[in-house]
Amino acid sequence: MTLTQFLVLLLPELVLTLVALVVLGLDMLWRNGNGSRHLLPWIALAGTVALLVAAVLIWPLGSTGGAAITFTTGKDFGGDQTPMMVLDPLALFFKLFTAIVLALVLLSSGNYVRAHIRFHGEFYALILFAGLAMTLSAAATNLLMIYLSLEFLSITSYLLTGYLREDERSTEGAVKYFVYGATASAVMLYGFSLLYGATGTLDLASIAAVLTGSVIPVHWLVYPALIMVLVGLGFKIALVPFHQWAPDAYEGAPTPVTAFLSVGPKAAGFAVLMRLLLTALPGFQLDWISVLAGVAIVTMTLGNLVALWQSNVKRLLAYSSIAQAGYMLIGLVALAPEAHSWTTGLNGLLIYLFAYLFTNLGAFAVVIAVENHTGSAQLDAFAGLMRRNSFLAITMFLFLLSLIGIPPTAGFVGKLFVFGAAIQRQMIMLAVVGIVNSVISVYYYYAIMRQMFFGEAPDAPPFDEGPGLRVAVGVAALMVLMIALYAEPFIRLASDSVSLLAASF
Amino acid sequence: MAIEQALQIFVFVILTLMTLGGGLAVVTSRNLFHAALSLILSLAGVVGYYVLLDAGFLAIVQLLIYIGAISILILFSIMLTRGLMTPRQVQRNEQWWIAALVVFLTFVVLIVALWQMVWPIADDEALRTPNVAISQLGEALVGPYAIPFEIISVLLLVALVGAIVLARETENNQGSHAEAGSSE
């Protein structure tokens, strides 16, 4: 691979890194005096647009042809000539995904950052770097690269969570997040080392090849490795029982960061989980499906049941996002080997992720707006929102409907695809638990609706949410409707994105 | 040959005593400062392991980064956070005995699995000559491993920037930050 090719293929990541460094640099330049610092979020936003453009530019490279483009550099050292990452439809999907996540988070964080946060430039740069880590992890095909990019994402997330240095909850959340995350990733690393020992390689495809060709009873090693890897990825996705950090970290983190945490690391975790299980361990499908099925059931149920008790909306949405991850997991558990059916499970997972991206970020944008004006994210801060800002109330209503899964919202399409996959695979139990859970979820989402529409707020004046937030909420709401009403392109996108994985499976 | 082997085993036992003994001291010592010093002992044992495993360069890296940088950083942090050099409080929580039980059982289960496994060990010829020149490692880092190498440099930068933002003294902030200061 020539250097030019290499740079072209890495264009999205390079652009993002560059913009993040520019933000850092400009922040330092503008530190003393002139008022150009308010431009920083817009520069960061331009970076996400650049990422989007770069991803679209190289789209034809990654999505054409049957095979993924791999990144191989340098000479071989007796088996080291393995690709670190690929440019395939799945990687491209997550570049697009990341660009949207970053854009929405940046758009909705402007006012919040001005009000609460001290070091602006570093904040925006950290968010961009976290996005970089997301795109890298979705493209990684090597255990070393996976570990590195996930750690990158984790470390930026810890720092962002603790960003409100003066706030008890923020620092406390960051400590818990750090301790939990560092432990989980150390466990995962141990699992990786066992996989390496069993196969002598770090490349996912080669691992699969060695394992299938192996005559020795590898399960003594693969099972512990699988379980330990699940710990690390389950932590990223916040699957029960590796979820307990999530409510505390979400509650403590600055709200824009919470919004990011509820989508970004989860998506990255799912990307890695899909790739790792399907590329490296397809032969052990029966084992990981049975574990994941159990995990999906407890994740949905626990997330929903505990959410019933929450009075802080950030915490409530934390449990809600745990439950949502449980629904998504159904897509991976119920993946159908035949590529000709309408839902292969995997495309359901991506559709769900995409729908969840807009829904959850939209909901958090509303929470940020409310928090900006009431200083609180408690349930009763939402009282009478309908009268105070009917735009936010109505869009929030839409987002909550989407989280429940009521048509015509994006969440419905997502649920249709994952539950449909479960029914198709005759996993009726999973589908039933999922449906019952989505009924339970009505209760706590309704708690927010009730506050917004019926809650009494005696001396709460109407307020304006500001242009950035308005755009973020509006775009999210529009997309939530779009995905449901004109689903075709989105479903095609999702199906195309998993086509290579599903085919290799 | 036999003497060399016996010597190797002897060294291994010594290193193991250092590593595991140091490790146990790390997790049980009442004085956190002592625990951090034990960590250095344990890590030094690991350095010896690497030498024994013919990974000389890695031993140096371990010595420089782990012992030279990380452990020192930890020691500084301990000194920064008040009063922890005095063993005034119990250093283990109420769940320590459950933790010990669970961890011990996990260890046993893991060991059984590891011993059951038949390892795809390389042939004798390859085992005898694992000579890896430092130059080879260097080439590998900018060759096949160029991408992760670049990424980890970015990661280190990000970690440093973030660490400075979170840990720097509040009083030091420049004038332009004053207007952005939070109300708390």
Added chain:
Amino acid sequence: MAIPLSWWLTVAAALFAIGLYGVLSRRNAIGVLLGIELMLNAANINLVAFWRFITPQALTGQVFAIFVIGIAAAEAAAGLAIIISAYRRRRTVVVDELDTMRW
């Protein structure tokens, strides 16, 4: 090589278990961090031992171990910064006492 692979693995597993115990039982956040460092080192011993015994021609295990050390440095820096920031605010680094957010 006089020492068989399983010895190395056993030592690594023991170190891993000790580190995990430290994480679970240490009251001090920095103490917990020490435990995590032990776990990372256990994984590294595994990697290097596997390299030595399984793929001695390639560099894979060694390179991975170098990267792990680098990442551990970044992680330690970030973690200690977070712990110090929490200490500034709360005057404690005892993990048990950082429990205002729950339920």
Added chain:
Amino acid sequence: MDFLFSFTPLIPLFPLLAFAVIVLFTYRYNRLSSDIAIGSIALSTVLAWAVLLATLLGGEHIQVEGWQLRVPWLPAGTTVLDLGFAVDGFTAAMLFMVPFVCLMIFIYSQGYMKLGQPDQDPRYARFFAYISLFAAGMLGLVVARDLVLLFVSWEIMGLCSYLLIGFWSFRKADDEHHIDEAQVIRARKAALKAFITTRIGDVLLFSGIALLYSYTGTVTLREIFRPETLETLQTISLLGMPAVTVIALLVFGGAVGKSAQFPLHVWLPDAMEGPTPVSALIHAATMVAAGVYLVARMLPLFIAGFEVADAPALHWVAIVGAITALLGATIGLAQDDIKRVLAYSTISQLGYMMMGLGLGSLVAGIFHLLTHAFFKALLFLGAGSVIHGVEHGHHVAAHADHVHTEHFNPNDMKAMGGLRHRMPYTFVAYLAGTLALVGIVPFAGFWSKDEILAEAFHLWRADGALNLPFWVWLAGTLGAFFTALYMGRQLGLVFWGEPRHTAARHAHESPSSMTIPLIVLALFALLFGFVNAPFLGSPLHHFMGGVHEASEVVHAEAVPFNFTVAAISTVLAVAGLLLGWLLYRNYRPGQVEPFQVVLGPVFTLLRNKYYIDELYQQVIIRPVVWLSNFCFNIDDRWIIDPFVDLVGAAGRVASDIVRVLDSVVVDRWFVEGTAQLFNAAGRGLRYSETGRVQNYLLVVAVTILLLLGLYLYF
């Protein structure tokens, strides 16, 4: 004329656009908003009638085969989840009724929500947005070609019903005298109850659709009803039954929720808390009609199940319908609230429709649905007019006396009387509606009800034994008598006798925007029955009878007019009407009710709605509450803090007493029952989140240990 069909997608689109426009742009301009809503539904009506015309002219080909339009929506892999529109005779018949009745209700609402008057409703524009969306949902349901669009529309209606029933659940301004605190609480409870009760049905329906899709690979109705598909479904076994029966029962479950059939009927009477036009909308043209429409649409599935199962789904439709018909009619005898009587009447009439469908006759069920829509809309709007007039009278009286009298309930029939002189147009229209409901020749209800009874009678005689159709016929005939009885009682109480309250004395006729729709609907109540009159050759039968024939399981033929059946039901109806009227026209307030004298304790039973709500309270909620209390106690009372809880226990006993008292008045069987159950479960789990990260990590370690042990050694 076939080009007219291409207008079909626009029919639901116009109200949907009206909703969007009002919500997004015009919500500050009340008159403009209502004009947009009325204009769009009027356009829909015109288009719908154009489509009807095209269907009429298209002859049998179009009426049976239908027209359809496919809109690719969710393509994935090789199968395609379509979004499409279809029209056949059945749809066209529905298209005649739904937008037109909606139009009448919309026009009426303008007057009811007091456009341009000082006490105009502050949520006027929003009201029109919601009802537009509601209409869009129903129209979308009717023109749906696939289960996807059908289900989406179905859910939109569920959402709107929730919004509209809870419409008065918060006060915008302090001077909104028509909304007091009690009203707010009632509206909230009713809205939530409707939402959750119907959502049970929705979940069942969704499961049914999902199963159907997983077995047939399509969601297009026509594809599903192909004979070979139905045959496959008959042969697959699921839960010990043919799959087709299971699916049919699940679909019926959806209809039971939406159409308020026993045992999920409890939400409908409470839905009265919404403004009266909403009640009319829900009870006549939209919400409850959707369930009946669904069963009628899916009838081939039910009949296919009929052929292979021991306990066919079709029988359950008939049985549930018959029970509901009798249940609603008898409860209606003992209610005092004018709208509540009508609500139970709706439940009962929906039972009739289900009976008709359960006998396998599409036309009988749908004919009654159509006629019922006209006269029930008429009755509700008439009731609204009466309430409106009485409320006005109350204000006049209060102002005249310069005293605000005690709390006054304008819905209470026992506070009315003699209104036929004060509100003549309303009276005439109401009378027409009553005669249609009761089934007096030649009013619409006579023909449609008679057809159901004749169908049952015919099937009974064809068999001879005391079979299911006999019991259905008996229930229907008895129900007809009770229907006449409660309507006679209502007429007597509302329109005859002396005014029983000062408010009724000062009542006056409603504005013309309200009376004109009443008169129009009254004409329909009088004449609409002729579209399927036997002596005209049952035109409706020819028009829509054949729509399910393609599935080869439905063979629809008109049952000949049976004089015996008609005579029995007419005699009973006239007798009931006269009896009720005679007993109640001179009723004085405070007097013991005549029915109570005759029926004794049975009357109390009826008045309390057979204690079904209380039964749910006892059987479902009490154990759940007890269980959750029990768990709570173990956790909290007996171990953790006995002393504090001694006080708490006393409080809990007291609150239990209050709760029991409360339950007699307010029922909340499912809503709070399940919430309690899940809450109890959540409460326990919540405490796993201790806030200590090392506890969390211990959980992880234990998980690793368990999984390792499990996987390596078992």
